[in-house]
Amino acid sequence: MGSFAKRLGQLATRSMESESAAILRTSRANKMPGSLSAQLDATLRTAHDMKVFGLGTAASLASAAHYARFTQSMCAVYGAMEAELDRSPSPANRLVWDKFKDVLRRAPALRLDLCDVSAHLPVSGADEPKAQALPRATEEYISTIRSAADEDARTNGARMLAHMYCRYFADLFGGQMVGTATRVALRLPAGTPRHYVFQYESTPPSGGGAPRRKLLIEGVYETINAAGVLLDENARASPHSSDAREDVVAACRTAFACNVKVYRAVSSSQGMLLADAARGCANAVIGFTRGRR
Structure with a gap:
């Protein structure tokens, strides 16, 4: 079971990497030498564990309860991060956000x-979802985000x-791709999960051109680079400050x-993570097969 789950996790990871690689390969702003986006992409290659990401994502599809717990964690993380970004006084953060x-x-x-799957979280005596x-x-992730925001301020x-x-x-x-797999694996209603869907503001040129998602990513990269330049300007004005880029x-x-x-x-142990990932991948395969009938 463990080897099978690992293989499924690798396959899920490769499919996500292929989509990502195409955008990374054709984007320009993140190729600029010395740019902040290039520095962050280098960190992606050295610090991001795609194997664990793939296994954890697959494990969240093992059952509605797994997905509910995972969504609860992501809701808390994004809520904390976006609240800190909303009140950040840092010019570089404000420029991008x-x-x-x-x-x-x-x-x-x-x-x-989360409301869609709240029935799969523990309930109180009043049949309301607990503040689990x-x-x-x-x-710890939320605490790290808040500490970063405090240091930026x-x-x-x-x-x-x-x-x-x-x-x-x-x-x-x-x-x-993850959103579609989640929906078919867990038989969620059409139009869900919502958090994987972006309402893009830009549109491709008439007659074809770059997909809107790629244009958005390129725009974010460009603005991150501009934020890096702003950090450099601030560093020149305060030569005794820490290396702001290295801090990022x-x-x-x-x-x-x-x-x-x-x-x-997402799972209770490493062994269960592999087993849950296998269940999640199987659910997705069954769901996609069901959709073709």
Whole structure:
């Protein structure tokens, strides 16, 4: 069972990587030497554990209860991150968030998705979903986000851009595929889950051109680069301050490490993660097969 689950996780990972790789390969802003987006992409290659991401995503499809717990964690993480971004005084954070917050914001959609499956969470005597204690990994992730926001407020840094990059780019790169797999695996209603769907503001040129998703990603990359330039200007004005770019890169590594813990916590143990991933992949295969009939 373990080897089979690992293989399924690898297959899920490869499908997500192929979609992501096509965008990464053709994007331009993240290829600019010395740009902040290039630095963050380098962190993606060295610090992001795609195997755990694939297994955790598949495990969340093992049952409605697994998906409900995972959605509860993601709702808490995005809610904390977006609240901190909304009140961040950092010019670099504001530059990116103010431009893209309307299309990137996920917490409202996650709250609706959580309501759809709240029956699979523990209930109180009044038959209302309990304020279930979040997994320790989720609590630690939220604490890390708030600490990054506090440091940004103190230093005019941009650590929160690292947390944005870590979460939103994962959604933009593979969210549509994961959303479809989730819906068919768990027999969710049409139009759900909502949090994997982005309402793109830009449109492709008439007669063809780049997909809207790619244009959005390119725009975010470009604005992250502009935020990096702003950090450089602030550093020149305060030569004794810490390396603001390195602070962002370090925060990105930390964010990826937090995500590894959250995705592992989808199941109660590493052994159960493999078994649950196998169940989740099987549910998705059955769901896709059912849809072709």
